[in-house]
Amino acid sequence: MRDAGRGVLADRHRRATRRVSRLWAIYSLTRADLLERMRRYQYVATIAVTLLIGTLLVPGKNAGYETFLIDGYRGIYNSAWIGATFAILVTMMLSLFAFYNVKSAVERDRTTRVGEILAATPLVRFDYALGKALSNFLVLGSMAAILFVVAVVMQFVRGESATFDLGQIAAPFALVVLPTIAMVAAIALLFEMSPWLRGGLGNIVYFFLWSWYLVWSFQSEARHVPWWRDMLGGNLVMRQVWAAILRIDPRAKLNSVEIGAGGERARHLFTFHGFAFSGSDVAERLVWFAIALGVVAVAALLFDRFAKPARTAEHHKRNGIVARWQSAVARLCSPLVDALFVGDFGAIVLAELRLLVRGLSFWWYAIAAGLWIFQLFADAKVQSIAVGLAWIWPMLVWSQLGTRESVCATEQFIYPTLHPIRRQFVAQWLAGVLLALATAGGSLVHWAAAGNLGGIEGIIAGAIFVPTLAIACGALSGTTRLFEIAYLVLWYLGPMNRTSFDFTQGAYAPEFTAASVVLFAMAVGARKLRLLYA
Amino acid sequence: MRRKRPPHRNNPSPAGVDAAMELQIDGLNKRYGAVHAVRDFTLRLEPGILGLLGPNGAGKSTLMRMLATVTRPTSGTVRFNGSDVGKSPDELRRTLGYLPQDFGIYPHLSAIEFLEYIGALKGIGRRALRARIATLLESLNLTHAGSRPLGGFSGGMRQRVGIAQALLNDPRLLIVDEPTAGLDPEERVRFRALLRDMAGERIIIFSTHICSDVESLATRVAIVDHGTLLADEHPLKLVRGCATLEEAYLQIVTGARPAA
Numbered sequence: 138m139r140d141a142g143r144g145v146l147a148d149r150h151r152r153a154t155r156r157v158s159r160l161w162a163i164y165s166l167t168r169a170d171l172l173e174r175m176r177r178y179q180y181v182a183t184i185a186v187t188l189l190i191g192t193l194l195v196p197g198k199n200a201g202y203e204t205f206l207i208d209g210y211r212g213i214y215n216s217a218w219i220g221a222t223f224a225i226l227v228t229m230m231l232s233l234f235a236f237y238n239v240k241s242a243v244e245r246d247r248t249t250r251v252g253e254i255l256a257a258t259p260l261v262r263f264d265y266a267l268g269k270a271l272s273n274f275l276v277l278g279s280m281a282a283i284l285f286v287v288a289v290v291m292q293f294v295r296g297e298s299a300t301f302d303l304g305q306i307a308a309p310f311a312l313v314v315l316p317t318i319a320m321v322a323a324i325a326l327l328f329e330m331s332p333w334l335r336g337g338l339g340n341i342v343y344f345f346l347w348s349w350y351l352v353w354s355f356q357s358e359a360r361h362v363p364w365w366r367d368m369l370g371g372n373l374v375m376r377q378v379w380a381a382i383l384r385i386d387p388r389a390k391l392n393s394v395e396i397g398a399g400g401e402r403a404r405h406l407f408t409f410h411g412f413a414f415s416g417s418d419v420a421e422r423l424v425w426f427a428i429a430l431g432v433v434a435v436a437a438l439l440f441d442r443f444a445k446p447a448r449t450a451e452h453h454k455r456n457g458i459v460a461r462w463q464s465a466v467a468r469l470c471s472p473l474v475d476a477l478f479v480g481d482f483g484a485i486v487l488a489e490l491r492l493l494v495r496g497l498s499f500w501w502y503a504i505a506a507g508l509w510i511f512q513l514f515a516d517a518k519v520q521s522i523a524v525g526l527a528w529i530w531p532m533l534v535w536s537q538l539g540t541r542e543s544v545c546a547t548e549q550f551i552y553p554t555l556h557p558i559r560r561q562f563v564a565q566w567l568a569g570v571l572l573a574l575a576t577a578g579g580s581l582v583h584w585a586a587a588g589n590l591g592g593i594e595g596i597i598a599g600a601i602f603v604p605t606l607a608i609a610c611g612a613l614s615g616t617t618r619l620f621e622i623a624y625l626v627l628w629y630l631g632p633m634n635r636t637s638f639d640f641t642q643g644a645y646a647p648e649f650t651a652a653s654v655v656l657f658a659m660a661v662g663a664r665k666l667r668l669l670y671a
Numbered sequence: 672m673r674r675k676r677p678p679h680r681n682n683p684s685p686a687g688v689d690a691a692m693e694l695q696i697d698g699l700n701k702r703y704g705a706v707h708a709v710r711d712f713t714l715r716l717e718p719g720i721l722g723l724l725g726p727n728g729a730g731k732s733t734l735m736r737m738l739a740t741v742t743r744p745t746s747g748t749v750r751f752n753g754s755d756v757g758k759s760p761d762e763l764r765r766t767l768g769y770l771p772q773d774f775g776i777y778p779h780l781s782a783i784e785f786l787e788y789i790g791a792l793k794g795i796g797r798r799a800l801r802a803r804i805a806t807l808l809e810s811l812n813l814t815h816a817g818s819r820p821l822g823g824f825s826g827g828m829r830q831r832v833g834i835a836q837a838l839l840n841d842p843r844l845l846i847v848d849e850p851t852a853g854l855d856p857e858e859r860v861r862f863r864a865l866l867r868d869m870a871g872e873r874i875i876i877f878s879t880h881i882c883s884d885v886e887s888l889a890t891r892v893a894i895v896d897h898g899t900l901l902a903d904e905h906p907l908k909l910v911r912g913c914a915t916l917e918e919a920y921l922q923i924v925t926g927a928r929p930a931a
Contacts, residue, residue, distance in 0.1 A: 165791030176779035250775030257769035
């Protein structure tokens with residue numbers, strides 16, 4: 138009997154020791170990941186940008202823009218209004234841009250090849266996922282903390298209200314921003330664990346999912362929506378602010394809501410006295426932490442423990458079919474290619490072009506060809522959309538520009554070559570431009586046939602601008618993500634919505650050409666720095 | 672009361688040795704699509720040092736990745752002390768030290784921070800871990816660099832950090848893939864001495880292209896080519912009739928001599 142009791146105690150002790158050991162492993166994993174991220178210069182740059190953006194969220198009277206207006210109403214900058222403004226803007230900003238910033242925790246273990254060492258330890262899948270998600274959460278939390286400090290400081294800087302109430306700024310941060318970043322941290326991890334979503338395709342999917350969810354959750358304006366339609370917490374803020382406006386102006390009609398840097402100016406100033414969060418409001422927000430934990434558990438199920446080799450034979454086989462198809466086309470086109478890419482520099486451009494399109498599937502070319510034909514026959518009014526579609530297709534190809542050397546670890550081969558910037562870097566950029574011109578060829582033929590020089594000018598300016606943006610983002614950040622998110626936003630605002638960001642329009646060609654010159658100079662500067670410190 | 676294991680045993684003794692310790696590899700196969708990386712590999716290992724020799728692409732690293740539970744075999748089994756590693760890999764992982772051929776580090780962490788991280792994942796408590804790291808850094812001549820970021824380490828220093836992480840949990844099964852690559856002659860001698868000290872009570876599997884390392888260390892040599900085990904012998908038996916192990920190896924791999 139006594140032995141049996143001792144056995145139970147020993148068993149309990151073993152279980153307790155194992156629990157402590159797991160907690161210690163999760164803590165160490167989170168700490169190491171966090172330290173590794175925070176000591177990178179990209180983190181310092183992110184914090185600097187966050188700080189700058191924070192100051193822009195509370196514009197002065199002469200700034201020429203407002204960041205949060207409801208039907209022309211803006212609260213005076215007291216703690217409550219600054220809390221509301223920061224909550225709604227920070228939740229939107231962090232849920233989109235910061236997603237791309239943190240979606241690298243598992244990728245880092247793959248690229249640094251630390252993963253192979255981790256795979257041979259008794260580390261539990263869920264513990265690994267939880268540690269990485271916590272690290273994501275803390276990185277996002279550090280951004281939110283900086284924005285919180287900025288929010289406090291900005292109330293005193295603007296000086297519209299002398300009454301300071303820390304709780305009125307802290308409460309919306311805690312209830313709106315923190316659950317959002319918990320979800321973003323978990324979703325970023327889920328995307329990384331999924332073989333289909335961990336790359337550039339996942340970045341595109343997230344952008345569209347985020348856009349759709351935002352529209353869906355805001356479409357009810359200030360009416361109450363179920364908690365599951367308000368992950369970002371925007372509805373919670375809007376409802377309370379709108380209720381406060383109705384109290385001072387019962388006849389007010391919700392005609393417009395402006396969130397972000399819009400040109401509309403405030404027509405009425407009012408005093409927002411702050412949030413009154415009910416028990417159910419708090420519970421509905423806290424549910425998102427539990428859901429985030431569930432997402433982490435799903436991500437853990439998808440975790441392959443770095444078992445899959447980088448390239449499988451199947452991949453080689455699939456590429457073999459495309460390679461045969463490509464070599465047949467190359468044989469047919471070789472006289473033309475020889476004539477076009479003459480000389481030493483021409484050979485480098487051709488090599489860069491081949492590197493750029495290598496590995497693309499037959500279906501990639503088939504869809505690009507379909508989009509080419511669509512441009513050819515599309516009406517002049519939808520040319521922007523036709524070219525926009527043709528130029529979203531090669532986005533993941535362009536995102537290699539400026540990053541391939543660091544991603545493929547070929548820097549040590551490329552950098553010591555003769556004039557690596559004048560020859561290889563420029564050739565790489567030119568290859569990107571040629572790809573843009575080739576994929577928008579249908580539109581060029583369309584405008585040429587119509588005798589519309591403005592249209593041709595727009596395509597050429599766009600074909601220079603997009604790869605230049607890619608190579609600048611790649612050279613500056615060393616990763617593909619900066620270009621992917623910057624380009625997606627610009628593409629959505631520009632060709633898809635035909636605003637002044639439309640880089641395919643002849644009317645804006647001078648502006649985008651000038652932007653290309655600036656971006657190219659930045660790209661060359663960044664590459665020169667890498668050459669100096671490689 | 673639980674017996675506390677010493678952080679490092681310079682003088683191997685039979686005490687604490689698992690008398691029944693064995694690693695049984697049965698009909699192991701690994702396919703990557705059309706590529707058959709490891710074919711019907713069978714071997715039984717007891718405490719001692721096994722040197723794996725074979726040309727590039729012979730399947731040594733794939734075999735080691737499967738033994739280290741990183742990759743699952745297409746077919747076949749690996750048993751550690753009778754327990755099926757495929758079904759319960761954690762039994763083996765708790766006592767495994769693994770140094771991959773092509774491993775990475777976090778460049779912005781110091782050697783101590785990196786080792787603390789890996790040690791925690793291996794389930795070593797904080798206090799024991801600190802003592803163990805200090806001992807290993809000293810054994811591998813890295814004490815002076817322990818607080819420096821790994822990004823500034825030379826290739827040889829990184830390799831030694833890799834070796835240190837493999838030894839953190841005082842493993843009973845140590846799998847090291849080309850451990851002496853990148854080490855200078857002095858460090859190679861030091862590492863060989865370290866392995867020799869540990870050998871008495873552990874199963875050590877190491878792959879290399881340096882035949883002199885195998886000759887001076889291994890108690891068994893396995894020669895692998897095209898994923899197949901060509902020979903499995905004591906180095907002295909393998910060399911019989913040849914001037915050196917290198918000559919014997921070349922004869923076996925080129926087919927000039929039947930495998931032992």
